Amino acid sequence: MTDTDQLLADTGAVRAVAARTPAVAHALASLGDHIECIPEPLRHRRPRAWAAVAVATAIAAVAVAVPTGAAASAFDWASARTGLFGRESDIENDASEFLDASDQGIRAVIERHTRHYTLPQGATWEPAYDSVLTDERVFVQERLVAAIVARTAVCAWEREWLEASTADAATRAHRAADVLASASSWPALVAEDPTGGLRRHLDGVARAAAKADEHLVRADVAMNCAVAR
Amino acid sequence: MSENRFRGVYDAHAADLLAYFVRRVDPVEDAADLVSEVFLVWWRRRPELSGDEERMWLYGVARKTLATYERGVRRRYRLAAALATALRNQPPVMIEEAAAHVTDAVSRLPARDRDALLLSCWEGLTPEQIGAVLGIRPGAARVRLHRARQRLRQLLEEDENAVMPRHQIKGAIRAGTTGSERC
Numbered sequence: 582m583t584d585t586d587q588l589l590a591d592t593g594a595v596r597a598v599a600a601r602t603p604a605v606a607h608a609l610a611s612l613g614d615h616i617e618c619i620p621e622p623l624r625h626r627r628p629r630a631w632a633a634v635a636v637a638t639a640i641a642a643v644a645v646a647v648p649t650g651a652a653a654s655a656f657d658w659a660s661a662r663t664g665l666f667g668r669e670s671d672i673e674n675d676a677s678e679f680l681d682a683s684d685q686g687i688r689a690v691i692e693r694h695t696r697h698y699t700l701p702q703g704a705t706w707e708p709a710y711d712s713v714l715t716d717e718r719v720f721v722q723e724r725l726v727a728a729i730v731a732r733t734a735v736c737a738w739e740r741e742w743l744e745a746s747t748a749d750a751a752t753r754a755h756r757a758a759d760v761l762a763s764a765s766s767w768p769a770l771v772a773e774d775p776t777g778g779l780r781r782h783l784d785g786v787a788r789a790a791a792k793a794d795e796h797l798v799r800a801d802v803a804m805n806c807a808v809a810r
Numbered sequence: 811m812s813e814n815r816f817r818g819v820y821d822a823h824a825a826d827l828l829a830y831f832v833r834r835v836d837p838v839e840d841a842a843d844l845v846s847e848v849f850l851v852w853w854r855r856r857p858e859l860s861g862d863e864e865r866m867w868l869y870g871v872a873r874k875t876l877a878t879y880e881r882g883v884r885r886r887y888r889l890a891a892a893l894a895t896a897l898r899n900q901p902p903v904m905i906e907e908a909a910a911h912v913t914d915a916v917s918r919l920p921a922r923d924r925d926a927l928l929l930s931c932w933e934g935l936t937p938e939q940i941g942a943v944l945g946i947r948p949g950a951a952r953v954r955l956h957r958a959r960q961r962l963r964q965l966l967e968e969d970e971n972a973v974m975p976r977h978q979i980k981g982a983i984r985a986g987t988t989g990s991e992r993c
Contacts, residue, residue: 586931589927591909592913609828612892
């Protein structure tokens with residue numbers, strides 16, 4: 582090693598000493614503990630069709646219906662709080678707090694969002710609970726919970742439309758088609774779809790339903806409702 | 811599985827990456843945010859790499875993260891606050907005058923040459939590894955290292971106000987012509 586090399590290496594070594602003390606090592610290990618808890622679940626828990634979607638406008642239309650009459654949850658959502666917050670600059674995250682999806686308190690959050698929608702007769706919100714709740718310690722943000730609930734409603738109405746069409750039940754089919762036509766403006770889905778890709782997709786499904794074209798509706802159920810049954 | 815894998819990767823490389831940033835940024839506590847950024851990128855993308863490839867991939871992300879930082883983009887991570895505090899509380903680093911002179915000359919090298927030289931001298935990477943980090947062939951990495959030493963020699967020669975002891979200046983200048991395979 583030459584003199585210059587040695588001087589350079591020594592300089593680097595001296596500076597790096599700051600990264601080797603016990604206090605820094607402890608803080609560094611803690612940082613790893615926190616990082617491994619955060620983004621992974623958001624990616625894995627996002628339904629496939631949403632994962633590739635990115636940015637665009639926000640629309641402030643309200644979802645389908647009114648309260649379903651569900652009783653207030655017995656769970657306190659506060660127990661699911663983590664004290665960890667996302668960053669605005671992340672596509673996947675917003676700046677809101679992460680919630681622990683393994684904590685039963687997350688049920689209260691889900692239940693609160695289900696109140697914005699009504700489901701077809703016979704359908705339940707269980708798919709939404711199944712999609713969010715986990716046995717492992719997984720963190721999600723409320724925006725994603727809201728989107729999962731909304732997507733569960735879309736899937737329920739798509740199935741309703743398919744069943745009604747097969748049964749030749751025109752009134753049910755029209756009602757389902759009307760609900761599907763409004764889905765692309767539901768705030769929870771708009772917030773999850775900044776580029777508008779999901780909105781365009783849902784509009785396409787709604788147009789197919791209005792034209793009595795089952796193909797696209799069935800395709801969407803098969804592709805995006807595997808979790809949200 | 812992913813969490814275990816993350817932990818393995820993090821434990822294997824976090825200290826080295828922190829050192830990478832500590833050597834290059836001022837104030838030193840900014841290194842906390844930068845090392846966070848690198849592992850958040852890894853965590854989101856989870857590259858299917860292993861061993862040395864993984865290490866080089868991380869250095870590649872670190873280099874781009876540093877470039878963003880140098881353009882003035884500062885991100886603050888709450889998660890890194892404790893680490894930033896720990897770094898801030900370390901005693902100030904004292905650099906010898908002669909070493910400071912050399913590093914000042916290095917800072918005036920073109921970025922591409924400087925990157926190659928410092929990855930060699932500070933991270934101890936081989937030309938093959940430097941090539942992987944910079945996205946160039948090993949032969950091209952060797953050329954950059956050689957060119958970096960030549961330019962560094964020129965800068966040291968041109969520096970009429972050098973405060974280094976004369977024998978060290980001569981040594982430094984000689985370094986540009988002899989070249990070292992290791993650094």
